[in-house]
Amino acid sequence: MCGYNFGSSGRAKPTDIVRQFDNAIKQLGEVRFLKLYTSGSFLDECEVPSETVDHILKHCSDTGTRLLFESRPEYITPGRLGHVLALHDRLEIAIGLESANDRVLRYSINKGFTVADYLRAAELLNEKDVDLRSYVLLKPPFLTEAEAVADSISTIEYASKFSETISLNPVNVQKGTLVEKLWRNWAYRPPWLWSVLQVLRTTQTNGKRLICDPTGGGKERGAHNCGKCDGVILDSIRAFSLSQDKSRLGSPECGCADVWRSVVDLDGFVMGGTCDLQRFFRRHRA
Numbered sequence: 001m002c003g004y005n006f007g008s009s010g011r012a013k014p015t016d017i018v019r020q021f022d023n024a025i026k027q028l029g030e031v032r033f034l035k036l037y038t039s040g041s042f043l044d045e046c047e048v049p050s051e052t053v054d055h056i057l058k059h060c061s062d063t064g065t066r067l068l069f070e071s072r073p074e075y076i077t078p079g080r081l082g083h084v085l086a087l088h089d090r091l092e093i094a095i096g097l098e099s100a101n102d103r104v105l106r107y108s109i110n111k112g113f114t115v116a117d118y119l120r121a122a123e124l125l126n127e128k129d130v131d132l133r134s135y136v137l138l139k140p141p142f143l144t145e146a147e148a149v150a151d152s153i154s155t156i157e158y159a160s161k162f163s164e165t166i167s168l169n170p171v172n173v174q175k176g177t178l179v180e181k182l183w184r185n186w187a188y189r190p191p192w193l194w195s196v197l198q199v200l201r202t203t204q205t206n207g208k209r210l211i212c213d214p215t216g217g218g219k220e221r222g223a224h225n226c227g228k229c230d231g232v233i234l235d236s237i238r239a240f241s242l243s244q245d246k247s248r249l250g251s252p253e254c255g256c257a258d259v260w261r262s263v264v265d266l267d268g269f270v271m272g273g274t275c276d277l278q279r280f281f282r283r284h285r286a
């Protein structure tokens with residue numbers, strides 16, 4: 001489902017990244033909290049060379065800026081983390097756990113690590129007092145809508161034991177991916193916003209922050225409903241993410257909720273899930 005590899009360049013040199021960072025910082029001005037998304041692993045020295053990482057950490061240390069970056073768990077080792085913390089210790093590290101179910105990690109996501117790998121890294125971060133942000137993926141391929149909802153709920157509950165913040169990320173259909181191929185063949189539909197709402201409403205996080213900002217929300221390639229109720233629901237999801245007040249999710253109503261309920265009920269009886277008939281008929285009517 002991830003097409004970020006198509007947006008990266010193998011020709012970027014360490015000095016290019018440093019220049020890009022310095023330019024961006026100049027434009028940003030003074031900030032207290034900096035989120036640095038490499039769409040990969042900031043701690044993987046093949047992706048971001050050590051001297052580049054050091055440059056960025058030193059800048060944040062000098063300016064007293066809290067820094068958030070992402071990394072796969074295998075790069076969060078005592079040695080690497082010790083090196084980083086010696087330069088700057090006001091950190092939040094994000095890990096894409098996606099699912100706390102090894103079968104989903106392996107067969108739906110092809111993630112390349114296991115829940116045990118996440119646990120080891122999470123415990124190390126907890127021990128070193130580094131805040132952990134965990135990403136949870138809603139509806140990777142080969143899961144029914146109901147399975148996807150159940151998987152996200154149990155994953156959020158698992159991750160909340162170790163994380164300060166959990167970010168729920170509904171799958172969006174990105175270019176050049178297997179998910180896009182399935183989607184083109186009517187065999188994949190991104191999650192309904194009703195499913196996103198259900199996960200946000202029912203999950204217990206023990207006071208940990210749960211946030212969600214669906215990429216491509218309301219569009220065909222992102223989490224969406226019928227088109228009429230999407231805007232209101234996306235607004236309520238944003239309001240909840242900022243306030244952590246579940247009442248902000250409201251109780252929106254729309255005729256498409258019945259379709260969603262039918263899909264959730266039927267999905268399990270159909271091998272491989274129901275196909276996206278709504279989009280099929282919308283396209284063929286048009």
Ligand SMILES: [Zn+2]
Binds near residue numbers: 226
């Ligand atoms: Zn609707």
